[in-house]
Amino acid sequence: MKIQIPKGLFDILPYGDSEKWRLVKYWQYVESIIQELTKDYGFHEIRTPVFERTELFDRGVGEQTDIVSKEMYIFQDKANRSLSLRPEGTSSIMRAFVEKKLYALQKIHKLYYVAPMFRYERPQAGRYRQHHQFGVEAIGIALPEQDAEIIDMLWHFFSRIGLKDLTLHLNTIGDSSCKLNYITTLKNYLAPYLSDLSKESQIRFEKNPLRILDSKDEQDIKILQEAPTIHDCLSNEAKDHFEQVCTLLTEIHIPFTINPKIVRGLDYYSRTVFEVSCLSLGAQSALGGGGRYDGFTSVFGGPSLPGVGFGSGIERIIQTMIAQNISFPNISNPFIFFIPLEEKSKTFCFSLLACLRHANISSEMDFHVKKIQHSLQRANLLKATYCFIIGENEFNSKQGKLKDMQTGKEEMISLESIEQKLMHLWEKK
Ligand code: AMP
Numbered sequence: 001m002k003i004q005i006p007k008g009l010f011d012i013l014p015y016g017d018s019e020k021w022r023l024v025k026y027w028q029y030v031e032s033i034i035q036e037l038t039k040d041y042g043f044h045e046i047r048t049p050v051f052e053r054t055e056l057f058d059r060g061v062g063e064q065t066d067i068v069s070k071e072m073y074i075f076q077d078k079a080n081r082s083l084s085l086r087p088e089g090t091s092s093i094m095r096a097f098v099e100k101k102l103y104a105l106q107k108i109h110k111l112y113y114v115a116p117m118f119r120y121e122r123p124q125a126g127r128y129r130q131h132h133q134f135g136v137e138a139i140g141i142a143l144p145e146q147d148a149e150i151i152d153m154l155w156h157f158f159s160r161i162g163l164k165d166l167t168l169h170l171n172t173i174g175d176s177s178c179k180l181n182y183i184t185t186l187k188n189y190l191a192p193y194l195s196d197l198s199k200e201s202q203i204r205f206e207k208n209p210l211r212i213l214d215s216k217d218e219q220d221i222k223i224l225q226e227a228p229t230i231h232d233c234l235s236n237e238a239k240d241h242f243e244q245v246c247t248l249l250t251e252i253h254i255p256f257t258i259n260p261k262i263v264r265g266l267d268y269y270s271r272t273v274f275e276v277s278c279l280s281l282g283a284q285s286a287l288g289g290g291g292r293y294d295g296f297t298s299v300f301g302g303p304s305l306p307g308v309g310f311g312s313g314i315e316r317i318i319q320t321m322i323a324q325n326i327s328f329p330n331i332s333n334p335f336i337f338f339i340p341l342e343e344k345s346k347t348f349c350f351s352l353l354a355c356l357r358h359a360n361i362s363s364e365m366d367f368h369v370k371k372i373q374h375s376l377q378r379a380n381l382l383k384a385t386y387c388f389i390i391g392e393n394e395f396n397s398k399q400g401k402l403k404d405m406q407t408g409k410e411e412m413i414s415l416e417s418i419e420q421k422l423m424h425l426w427e428k429k
Contacts, residue, residue, distance in 0.1 A: 008121070008129030021318040029328045030314055030321075033160050034114055034134050041153050043112040043136055048092040050116065054082040059299055060091030062267030064207040071119040073129075085118035089135040089311055090268070090293065097139065098302030108140040114314075126284030126316050135290075135311035139297065142306035144244035147272040147292060148252070151245075154276060154288055154310045155254050161317065162326040166287070169259035169275045170249070172242040173210070173291075174234045176270060182233040183209050193223045210263040229260035238271060245272055268293040272308065280323050281316060288312025330383060335429070336422055337384035337405075338365035339375040345390035345400075352419060361426050379405060386425070388418060 005011065012024050020026070038045070054074055061068050073085040086092050093111060096102075102109060114134050121127050136153065138146050151168070158166055173179055187209055190197065194205060198217035205212065213224065234242070249256055256274075264273045275289035290310025298304040321328075336356065338349035349365050356363040364382060366375040372389065379387050383405075390400040399414045402421070413421050 006129070008123035010128065010130075020322050021315065025330055025332065026318045026321065027314065028332075030134075030161065030317055031114065033157065034112075037153065037157050037160060038112045038136070041110070041136075041149070043110040046093055046096065046111045046113055047115070048086070048089075048096050048113070050118075051083045051085050052092055052095065054084040056091050056095055056300075057084055057087060060094065060268065060296075061088060062208075065266055066211075067119065067266070071121055073118045073120055086115075087117055087119050088266070089113050089115060089117065089133055090137060090266075090296070090309060093137050094296055094300050094302075094307075098297055098300040101302075103139075103297065103302055103305060106140075108138075110136070110138050112136040124284070126281060126319065128315060132314040133311045134314060135309060137307060137309035139305055139307040142294060144241050144248060144272075146306075147241075147245045147308050148248035150290065150308050150310055151249060151256075151272075151274055152252055152254055154274075154290070154312065157312065158276060158287065158317070161321060162324075162328070163278065163287075163317070163320050164324055165280060166276050166278050168254065168256040169262045169277065170246070170256040171230070171259055171262040171273050172234065172238060172245075172271050173230055173263055173269060173273055174238040174271065175294075178230065178233050178235050178238050179210075179270065182228075182230045185228050185233055186210070186212075189227050190223070196223060213261045213263050224261075230263075231260060241271055262289075264289060264291050268296045268299070270294050274310075276312075278316075278320050281320060284316065286313075287316050287320065332362070333383040333385065334362050334364040334379075335385050335426060336361070336363045337375075337379040337382065337387045338363070339372065339379070339387055339389040340366070340369060341372060341389065341391040342369055342395065344392070345395045348395075348415060349388070349390065355419065356422060359423070361422070385429075386422075388413075388422075390415075 010022050012022050012027055014024050017023055057068050057072060063069065067087045072087055075083055077083055093113065112135065116130050116132050118130050120129060123129060136150065138150055155168060174182065190205060194202060196219060198215060198220050201212045201215050201217065201220050212220065215221065262273050262275050269291040271292040273291035276287050277285040278287055279285060288310055292308040294306040295304040296307055338353055340346045340349045346369065353363050353365045364384065366378060376387065385405060387403045387405060388400050389403060394400050399412050400418060401410050402413050403410045
């Protein structure tokens with residue numbers, strides 16, 4: 001009996017997948033951009049386990065949120081402890097941050113992660129039961145510059161990849177007092193329409209009323225058209241903070257749209273919230289989002305510190321790259337492909353192959369001595385930059401043919417000087 005992958009999961013393969021976005025070269029490219037970006041913005045990597053105690057997410061994300069109430073993978077271990085696969089990154093990072101007392105080591109912390117997340121959702125395009133997120137958390141600074149740095153970083157992550165037609169939606173949900181005020185104002189406005197709202201929104205009315213603003217139901221959207229926005233309930237401090245974030249983003253030429261409907265699903269946000277979406281993605285248009293979560297560290301028993309971060313889904317980023325025809329250098333192409341056409345030249349090629357690899361030059365060799373057409377086919381498949389071909393006559397006269405695979409140009413090179421020649425070409429590349 002064949003055993004199949006569980007529903008909503010996928011493999012990332014080097015080749016042989018009809019869905020391009022699951023090919024590893026895209027993942028490696030996005031990860032290489034993440035490495036550069038985090039270095040340029042001064043962020044340090046943090047890795048936490050894939051599962052945690054369930055109560056971490058109950059407390060961190062919020063028991064009433066969809067993620068915790070409907071989508072968590074929860075299981076009992078052999079000692080009857082309730083554990084959960086992590087559905088998002090921030091709670092685990094805050095747990096580790098507080099548990100390991102990182103706050104005692106320095107005042108400012110800039111952390112990032114690239115990690116799988118698990119949500120029991122109905123699988124569909126852009127929604128999987130295991131997805132991967134690149135996320136960052138900046139802990140320690142309450143100033144608007146910190147919000148702007150994080151938003152700039154998310155925006156430039158997408159632009160470094162080359163993504164186009166994106167919209168940055170920006171909003172504030174105020175401090176906790178503004179948020180509470182707004183929830184009362186919103187509920188007062190919605191109460192007369194309660195029975196006309198969708199079933200989902202009726203449940204949210206009691207449990208998590210801000211999420212009604214996220215509703216995709218047509219009737220809900222109509223009712224919400226005249227609803228008061230959080231901007232009617234903001235404190236002066238929260239308003240001021242938001243205006244400064246907007247000014248800073250304008251100053252660094254990041255285009256944004258103020259969208260009062262963006263509230264983010266998780267309980268821990270306050271003040272700035274944001275999302276980047278791409279229309280060409282269809283229903284699952286969010287590529288990433290985040291916000292400020294001042295005081296979140298205290299939920300896990302640490303001191304109350306300001307923080308702001310984002311999470312972005314790598315699957316959807318790659319799908320957008322493909323939809324937008326974005327090309328990128330294939331980092332795994334061999335620079336040189338050796339083709340020995342008879343046994344005698346194999347050892348020479350093998351030794352040069354090892355020598356170049358030891359010098360960090362990606363090289364390949366055909367170990368089977370066979371027809372030249374077959375070897376060239378394989379070199380083409382691997383997108384080799386050059387081939388070095390040694391036939392019997394050439395070996396006897398101590399030379400080989402260097403072929404530029406892009407131009408087709410061929411040149412005879414002596415076996416004595418080929419190593420130097422290749423090193424020279426590599427440096428010029
Ligand atoms: P969220 O914490 O729900 O805002 O998720 C952050 C980002 O992760 C989203 O903007 C998406 O790009 C991605 N994402 C969330 N859930 C899924 C999922 N089930 N499948 C694929 N990507 C997801």
